[in-house]
Amino acid sequence: MEINRKMKRAVKVGPLTIGGGFPIVVQSMAAVKTSKVDDVLRQIKEAIPYGLELMRVSVLDMEDAEALRELTAQSPVPIVADIHFDYRLALLAADSGVAAIRINPGNIGSEDRVKAVVEACQTRRIPIRIGINGGSLFKDHEATPEEMVAAAKEHVAILERNSFYDIVISLKSSSPLTTIEANRLADQVFPYPLHLGATEAGPKDVSLIRSAAVLSPLLLDGIGDTIRLSMSEPPLEEVKAGHRLLRDLGLEERWPFFVSCPTCGRTMVDLMPLARKVQAYLEERRLNIKVAVMGCIVNGPGEARDADIGLAGGHGVYALFKKGKIIKTVNEKDAYDVLIAEIEKDL
Amino acid sequence: MEINRKMKRAVKVGPLTIGGGFPIVVQSMAAVKTSKVDDVLRQIKEAIPYGLELMRVSVLDMEDAEALRELTAQSPVPIVADIHFDYRLALLAADSGVAAIRINPGNIGSEDRVKAVVEACQTRRIPIRIGINGGSLFKDHEATPEEMVAAAKEHVAILERNSFYDIVISLKSSSPLTTIEANRLADQVFPYPLHLGATEAGPKDVSLIRSAAVLSPLLLDGIGDTIRLSMSEPPLEEVKAGHRLLRDLGLEERWPFFVSCPTCGRTMVDLMPLARKVQAYLEERRLNIKVAVMGCIVNGPGEARDADIGLAGGHGVYALFKKGKIIKTVNEKDAYDVLIAEIEKDL
Numbered sequence: 001m002e003i004n005r006k007m008k009r010a011v012k013v014g015p016l017t018i019g020g021g022f023p024i025v026v027q028s029m030a031a032v033k034t035s036k037v038d039d040v041l042r043q044i045k046e047a048i049p050y051g052l053e054l055m056r057v058s059v060l061d062m063e064d065a066e067a068l069r070e071l072t073a074q075s076p077v078p079i080v081a082d083i084h085f086d087y088r089l090a091l092l093a094a095d096s097g098v099a100a101i102r103i104n105p106g107n108i109g110s111e112d113r114v115k116a117v118v119e120a121c122q123t124r125r126i127p128i129r130i131g132i133n134g135g136s137l138f139k140d141h142e143a144t145p146e147e148m149v150a151a152a153k154e155h156v157a158i159l160e161r162n163s164f165y166d167i168v169i170s171l172k173s174s175s176p177l178t179t180i181e182a183n184r185l186a187d188q189v190f191p192y193p194l195h196l197g198a199t200e201a202g203p204k205d206v207s208l209i210r211s212a213a214v215l216s217p218l219l220l221d222g223i224g225d226t227i228r229l230s231m232s233e234p235p236l237e238e239v240k241a242g243h244r245l246l247r248d249l250g251l252e253e254r255w256p257f258f259v260s261c262p263t264c265g266r267t268m269v270d271l272m273p274l275a276r277k278v279q280a281y282l283e284e285r286r287l288n289i290k291v292a293v294m295g296c297i298v299n300g301p302g303e304a305r306d307a308d309i310g311l312a313g314g315h316g317v318y319a320l321f322k323k324g325k326i327i328k329t330v331n332e333k334d335a336y337d338v339l340i341a342e343i344e345k346d347l
Numbered sequence: 348m349e350i351n352r353k354m355k356r357a358v359k360v361g362p363l364t365i366g367g368g369f370p371i372v373v374q375s376m377a378a379v380k381t382s383k384v385d386d387v388l389r390q391i392k393e394a395i396p397y398g399l400e401l402m403r404v405s406v407l408d409m410e411d412a413e414a415l416r417e418l419t420a421q422s423p424v425p426i427v428a429d430i431h432f433d434y435r436l437a438l439l440a441a442d443s444g445v446a447a448i449r450i451n452p453g454n455i456g457s458e459d460r461v462k463a464v465v466e467a468c469q470t471r472r473i474p475i476r477i478g479i480n481g482g483s484l485f486k487d488h489e490a491t492p493e494e495m496v497a498a499a500k501e502h503v504a505i506l507e508r509n510s511f512y513d514i515v516i517s518l519k520s521s522s523p524l525t526t527i528e529a530n531r532l533a534d535q536v537f538p539y540p541l542h543l544g545a546t547e548a549g550p551k552d553v554s555l556i557r558s559a560a561v562l563s564p565l566l567l568d569g570i571g572d573t574i575r576l577s578m579s580e581p582p583l584e585e586v587k588a589g590h591r592l593l594r595d596l597g598l599e600e601r602w603p604f605f606v607s608c609p610t611c612g613r614t615m616v617d618l619m620p621l622a623r624k625v626q627a628y629l630e631e632r633r634l635n636i637k638v639a640v641m642g643c644i645v646n647g648p649g650e651a652r653d654a655d656i657g658l659a660g661g662h663g664v665y666a667l668f669k670k671g672k673i674i675k676t677v678n679e680k681d682a683y684d685v686l687i688a689e690i691e692k693d694l
Contacts, residue, residue, distance in 0.1 A: 001492070001528045031610055135650035142653040145348070174606050174653060176595045180567070181348045200639070200651065202607030203623055208552065209588060212559035213595045217567050220527070230609040232619050241556060248523045248560045259521050260549025262577040263378050272579050276550055292547070303482035304547065306489040306521060 003251060005222040008193040011127045011166050014078030014099030016053060018127075018168055018225045019193030024251055025226040026242040027054035027195075028235035029082070034064035037071050044075055047236040049284055051243050051254065054226070055235070056080040056102065065092040072097030080129065087113040094120035100168070102129040105158040106151075118162040127166035129195060130155040134173030134182070142173065145182035149189055156190065167192040168226065172199035176214045183218050193225035207231035212245055219249050240283060256282035259292040259304055269313030269332055271295045277336055278311075289343070301326055309343060311335050350598060352569040355540040358474045358513050361425030361446030363400060365474075365515055365572045366540030371598055372573040373589040374401035374427070374542075375582035381411035384418050391422055394583040396631055398590050398601065401573070402582070403427040403449065412439040419444030427476065434460040441467035447515070449476040452505040453498075465509040474513035476542060477502045481520030481529070489520065492529035496536060503537065514539040515573065519546035523561045530565050540572035554578035559592055566596050587630060603629035606639040606651055616660030616679055618642045624683055625658075636690070648673055656690060658682050 010020025018025050028047060032039040034057040044055050059065050059081045065088075072079050078099030083089045087108045090101055094117070101121060105114050105128070121128055132152050137143040143151070148171045159167055169192050171182040176198060183194055198214040201207035211229040218224050229241040246252035260275045275293040282291055292310030294300030297319050300312030305324025312319045312326075318335040319326045320342060330338045357367025365372050375394060379386040381404040391402050406412050406428045412435075419426050425446030430436045434455045437448055441464070448468060452461050452475070468475055479499050484490040490498070495518045506514055516539050518529040523545060530541055545561040548554035558576040565571050576588040593599035607622045622640040629638055639657030641647030644666050647659030652671025659666045659673075665682040666673045667689060677685045 001524045003524075029609070133650065135653065136646070139649070174651065177348045177350075177597055200606045200608050200641075202605060202609070202640070203619065203626060204552075205555065205588070206591060206605055206607075206626065207609075208555035209559045209591050210595050212556045213563040213592055216560040217564040220564050232607060232609050232622065241552070244553060244556050245560055248557050250524055258549060258553055259547040260553075260579060261547050262376070262549070262554075262579050272550065275579065279550060279553065293549070294547075299483070302486070303480065304521065306482065 003220060003222055003249065006187060008225055009165065009167075009191050011168055011193055012125060013054060013080070013127055016078060016099075018195075022225070023253075024219075024224060024246055025053050026051055026239055026246070027056060027080070027226055027228050028052055028238040028242075029056040029058070029228065029230065031234060034059055034071065035067045037067050037074070040071055041074055043235045044077060046234065047239045048076060049286075050236050050239045051286060052077055052235060052239045054078055054080060054099070056082050056228075058082045059089050059093055062089070062092075065089045065096070068093055068096035068098055087117050090117045091120050094124055094126055098126065100127045100129060102131050104130055104132075104155050106155045114158055115162060118159065118164045121166070122164060125166070127168060128159060128164070129168040129170060130159075131195075132169070132171045132182075133199060134171070134175070134178055135199070142175065142178070145178055145185050148173065148178075148182040149185045152186060153189070156192070165192075168195050169193075170195035170197065172197055174200045176210055179214050180217055183223055184221065187221070187223045194223060195226045195228070196224040197228040197230055199230065201230060202232055204231050204233050204237065208241055211241065215245060216249065219246075219251060243286075253288050254286045256287050257290040258282060259290065259294075259307055259310075261295050261300070261303075263295045269295065269316065269318065271313055274311070274336060278339065281340060287343070287347075291343075309339065311339055350567060350569055350596065353534055355572060356512065356514075356538050358515055358540055359472060360401060360427070360474055363425060363446075369572070371566075371571060371593055372400050373398055373586055373593070374403060374573055374575050375399055375585040375589075376403040376405070376429070376575065376577065378581060381406055381418065382414045384414050384421070387418055388421055390582045391424060393581065394586045395423060396633075397583050397586045398633055399424055399582060399586045401425055401427060401446070403429050403575075405429045406436050406440055409436070409439075412436045412443070415440055415443035415445060434464050437464045438467050441471055441473055445473065447474045447476060449478050451477055451479075451502050453502045461505060462509060465506065465511045468513075469511060472513070474515060475506060475511065476515040476517060477506075478542075479516070479518045479529075480546060481518070481522070481525055482546070489522065489525070492525055492532055495520065495525075495529040496532045499533060500536070503539070512539075515542050516540075517542035517544065519544055521547045523557055526561050527564055530570055531568065534568070534570045541570060542573045542575070543571040544575040544577055546577065548577060549579055551578050551580050551584065555588055558588065562592060563596065566593075566598060590633075600635050601633045603634050604637040605629060606637065606641075606654055606657070608642050608647070608650075610642045616642065616663065616665065618660055621658070621683060625686065628687060634690070634694075638690075656686065658686055
C-alpha cells in the first residue's frame with residue numbers, strides 16, 4: 001500500500017514549502033510565553049536534533065510581539081506568530097521576521113484592518129494560516145464538520161478578495177471524529193494545504209493515542225501537508241511523536257523504524273532498558289534504518305528479518321542479527337555497545 | 348460521523364461475545380510465564396478495574412499447560428491459551444477451562460491431530476483464534492497483505508472442513524501499512540470476527556502511536572471486534588490504552604473523555620499534575636463523562652463547553668465550570684477536591 005498525497009498549492013514558509021507534494025512538515029508550539037525569548041530558544045534548540053522544522057509561538061500582547069524580532073533573529077527554524085483578533089500585533093509580527101502568521105481574517109475587524117494585514121504579509125511573502133477551532137466557533141454548541149468548513153470558507157474568501165492565496169488551513173475539534181470529517185470535507189473544498197492536529201488532547205498518554213487516531217486515517221487518504229502532535233510536554237516530545245507517526249505510515253525518511261516485542265513469558269533478558277536506550281540513540285541521530293530489539297533468540301531474528309539489524313535475547317546473552325541472520329552472540333552487558341558499533345560501521 | 352460496524356459471526360468466548368455487533372472486547376496478554384500463576388493473576392487483577400475483559404497467556408511447555416487449570420479456576424476474566432505447534436498442549440488447555448485457544452491448525456501436523464484439537468474445542472464450545480504474523484510466514488521475506496490473507500484462508504479451510512466455525516482471525520505485520528491492508532482484505536473475505544493489533548510495537552511511546560495509527564483507520568471502517576494495544580508495559584497499561592482509543596472514536600461507553608489544553612504562554616497554573624490526577628480518578632472509575640482541565644480561565648470554559656464539567660486556571664485560582672458556564676472560583680490547592688466532589692454529587 002502506498003499513500004497518494006493530495007496535491008495542494010505550494011506555500012512557502014521561510015525556507016520551507018508546505019503543500020505542493022513536499023515532505024510533510026513537522027511543527028511544534030512553544031509552551032512558554034514568547035516574551036521569554038531565551039526559554040523559547042531553549043525549547044527550539046532541544047527539539048531541532050529531533051527534526052523540529054517550524055515553531056509556532058503565541059503572541060498575546062505587545063510584550064510578546066516586541067520579542068519577535070530577537071526571537072526570529074536567533075531561531076534556527078522559522079517562526080509562526082499565533083495571533084488572536086489584534087491586527088496591530090499581526091502588523092508588528094509581520095515586520096519582525098516571522099515566516100508565517102496564524103490569524104483568522106474574519107476576526108480582525110474592519111476591511112481596512114484586513115487590508116493592512118494582508119498587505120503586510122503580501123509584501124514580505126508571509127503566508128497566513130487560518131485556524132478553525134470547533135470549540136470556539138459558537139457560543140451555544142460545538143461546531144459540526146460542515147460548520148467548521150463553512151467558517152474556514154468565510155475567512156478564505158476574505159483573503160481571496162484581497163488577492164491573497166498563500167493560505168494554510170487547520171480545522172480542529174476536541175472530538176476526533178468531527179476533526180477527521182471536517183478535514184475530509186476541507187480537502188474536497190480547498191486547494192490550500194491543510195495543517196493537521198488534534199486539539200486539547202492533553203497528557204502524553206492521551207495525546208499520542210488521540211493524535212494518531214485522528215491523523216492516521218487522514219494521512220492514509222493523502223490529506224495533510226504539515227502536522228503538530230500537541231501535548232502537555234516540551235516541544236521535543238511533540239516533534240518525536242510527529243516523526244514516529246509519519247515513519248509508521250511510510251511518509252518520513254529521516255527517522256528509524258523501531259521494532260520491539262512486548263515481552264512475554266519467553267523473555268529471559270531485561271529487554272526494556274536496552275530497547276529504550278537503542279531507540280533514543282536512533283532517534284537522536286534520525287537514522288533511517290529499521291532496528292529490532294527482541295526478547296526471544298529462537299523466534300526474534302526470524303520474526304524481525306525485515307529489520308536491517310537487531311538484537312534477540314536468550315539466557316543472559318543476545319544474538320546480534322542482520323536481515324534475519326545471526327552474526328554473533330554477545331553478553332547481555334555488551335549488547336548495546338556491540339549493536340551501536342555495528343550500526344556505526346555501516347553509516 | 349458514525350461508525351457502522353461490520354457484522355461478523357457472533358463467537359462466544361466464555362461469558363463474552365466477540366462479533367455479532369457486540370461491543371468491541373478489550374484484551375491483553377500476560378507479560379510473565381504462565382506457570383507463575385500468582386504473577387499472572389496479579390496482572391489480571393490490576394487490569395480488571397480498567398476494563399480488562401479477556402486475558403491471553405502463552406503456553407510454551409507442559410509446565411504452563413498444567414498451570415492453566417488453577418489459573419482458569421481463579422481468574423475473574425476468561426483466559427485464552429496461546430499455543431504454537433504442539434497439539435498436546437492444546438488438548439491439555441482445552442481440558443483446563445480456557446475460554447479460547449490461539450493456534451494455527453495448519454501448523455499442528457497430521458489430520459488426526461487437527462481432528463483431536465477441533466473435537467476437544469467443539470465439545471467444550473471453545474473458539475479458535477487463527478493468528479497470522481507477517482514476520483513468521485516465510486523464511487525469505489516479510490509477507491504481503493495478500494499472502495497473509497491467503498495463509499489465514501488455509502487455516503480457516505482446515506477448520507471449516509472439520510465443521511468448525513467458532514473462529515476469530517488476526518493478521519499482524521510489523522509494517523503498519525501492511526497490517527491495515529491485510530485486515531481490510533480479510534474483512535472482505537471472512538465472515539469471522541477480526542482481532543486487531545499492531546505487533547512488535549515495543550516501548551509505550553512507540554506503541555501508542557503505532558497501535559492507534561493501525562487501528563484507527565480500521566475501526567473507522569467498522570472493522571474489528573476485539574483489540575489489543577500491545578506494548579512493553581504491564582497489561583493494565585494496554586487495557587487503558589485500548590479503552591482510550593475506543594472512546595476517542597465513540598466506540599466505548601464506560602470510559603471518560605478527557606480534554607486538556609497543551610498549555611502555552613497563557614497558562615498561569617501548574618496544570619499537568621492536576622490534569623494527570625483528574626484523569627487517573629476518572630479512568631479508575633471508568634466514568635462515562637467528558638471532563639476538561641484547561642489552562643486558561645478566559646478561553647477555557649468556552650472552548651471546552653462540550654465538557655460536562657471542568658476546571659480552567661487563572662492566576663493561582665481555578666474556575667469550576669459545567670457545560671461552559673462558570674459555577675464558582677476556587678483556590679488552586681482546593682481545585683481537585685472541589686471538582687471531584689461536584690462529579691460525585693451527580694453520580
